[in-house]
Each structure stands twice: as structure tokens, then as C-alpha cells.
Amino acid sequence: MSAPRIALTEVDAWIGREVGVSEWSTIDAPRVAHFAECTEDFQFIHLDPEAAKAAGFDGAIAHGFLVLSMLSKFAYEASAQIENCRVSINYGFEKVRFLSPVPVGSQIRARFVLANVAQKREGQWLMTHDVSVEVNDQDKPAIVAQWLTLLITNGV
Numbered sequence: 001m002s003a004p005r006i007a008l009t010e011v012d013a014w015i016g017r018e019v020g021v022s023e024w025s026t027i028d029a030p031r032v033a034h035f036a037e038c039t040e041d042f043q044f045i046h047l048d049p050e051a052a053k054a055a056g057f058d059g060a061i062a063h064g065f066l067v068l069s070m071l072s073k074f075a076y077e078a079s080a081q082i083e084n085c086r087v088s089i090n091y092g093f094e095k096v097r098f099l100s101p102v103p104v105g106s107q108i109r110a111r112f113v114l115a116n117v118a119q120k121r122e123g124q125w126l127m128t129h130d131v132s133v134e135v136n137d138q139d140k141p142a143i144v145a146q147w148l149t150l151l152i153t154n155g156v
Contacts, residue, residue, distance in 0.1 A: 005081045008125065008153060014114045019129075020078030024107040024136060025070060027062045032104050035066040049104070061101040067108060067133055067142055068096065074110035075149075079129060084154045091126060091148035100140040107136040115146065125151040 003020040036042050041063055044051040049059040072090070082088075102108060116128040126148060133143040 003078050003080055005083060007083045008085075011080075011082065011114070011117045014080065015116060016113070018111060018113050019080040020112045022074035022078040022109045022111075024109045025073065026107050027067070027070075027102055027104060029060070029104050032060065032062050032066065035063055035069075039063070039065065041065075046104075057101060058103055060104040062104060064098040064143070067098075067102050068145070070108065070133070071110060071131060071145070071147065074131075074133075075112070078110065079112045079149075080114060082125075082127075082151055082153070085151045086154060087152045088127075089150045089152070091150040094128070094146040094148065096143065096145040098143055100135065100138060100142050102135055102142045106138075108142060109134050109136075120150070123153050125153060127151060 004014075006014055032046050036046055045055055045057060045061055046052075046063055047060060052060045111132050111134065113130040114127065115130045116126075118126050120126050127150075129147045129149070131143075131145045131147050132141040135142050
């Protein structure tokens with residue numbers, strides 16, 4: 001499903017609807033190791049499969065914040081494109097829950113549902129998406145979140 005282009009005047013009709021699903025991305029060991037290096041989070045459950053197994057996991061798991069950070073990539077692929085939008089800015093989260101681990105080597109993707117749109121001031125709109133990050137071959141999502149994005153538009 002490709003992300004729709006939506007006129008700002010028609011965005012209310014999309015509230016409560018799925019606007020897109022991203023492509024699958026592999027969370028492999030080099031990506032996890034690079035993330036550990038960048039964040040200086042070297043906890044063994046991310047980097048040592050045998051120690052992670054001894055701790056009760058099936059092997060090494062991705063950092064939750066690595067998976068969360070993939071939302072930016074997924075949003076480019078799958079969230080609705082609003083006409084006359086000059087830029088969209090990450091505004092934060094109302095809620096983030098890490099529900100299940102992402103095994104190193106697995107694939108993930110995100111689903112975006114437009115939850116709300118509210119005008120903050122002239123030319124600024126706050127969009128809320130309900131996002132879930134799916135893990136290939138797992139029933140339970142890795143992450144559910146309510147993500148806020150500020151759109152700066154050309155008036156309207």
C-alpha cells in the first residue's frame with residue numbers, strides 16, 4: 001500500500017483510517033552493533049546471542065530505541081503526504097510501549113493510522129498517528145506508539 005496524498009481540507013475524512021504500511025527492513029547484527037556504538041549501549045542482550053539466551057531470550061535482541069528510531073524511515077515510506085506541506089517535524093510521542101523483543105536477524109515494518117489532526121496556529125497542524133511496529137512471523141507487535149508530527153504548511 002503506497003501512502004496517499006491528502007489535501008489538508010480533506011484530512012478529517014482520513015482520521016481513524018490506515019494511511020500506510022512501510023516496507024520490511026532487516027534488523028541485522030551489524031545494524032545493532034552500529035546502534036550500540038552510536039548510543040554507547042553495549043548491554044549484552046543486544047550483542048551476545050549466547051548470553052542473551054542464558055538471560056531467557058531466544059538470542060540477541062535489538063535495542064528498543066533502535067526499533068523506535070526506524071519510525072523515521074518507515075514514515076517516509078508509508079505515512080500520508082499532506083499537500084502544501086513545506087516540512088514535517090518530529091513533535092514527540094504521547095505514548096510508547098515496547099511490547100515484544102525484536103530478535104536480531106528479523107524483519108520489521110510499521111503501520112500508520114491517522115488518529116487526529118488539529119490546527120495549532122495559522123500554517124501549523126499537529127498530526128497524531130497510531131503506529132505499530134510488526135515483526136515478521138510474530139503475532140504481537142514490537143512497539144505501539146502515538147506519534148506527533150508538526151506540519152508547517154503554505155498557509156491554508
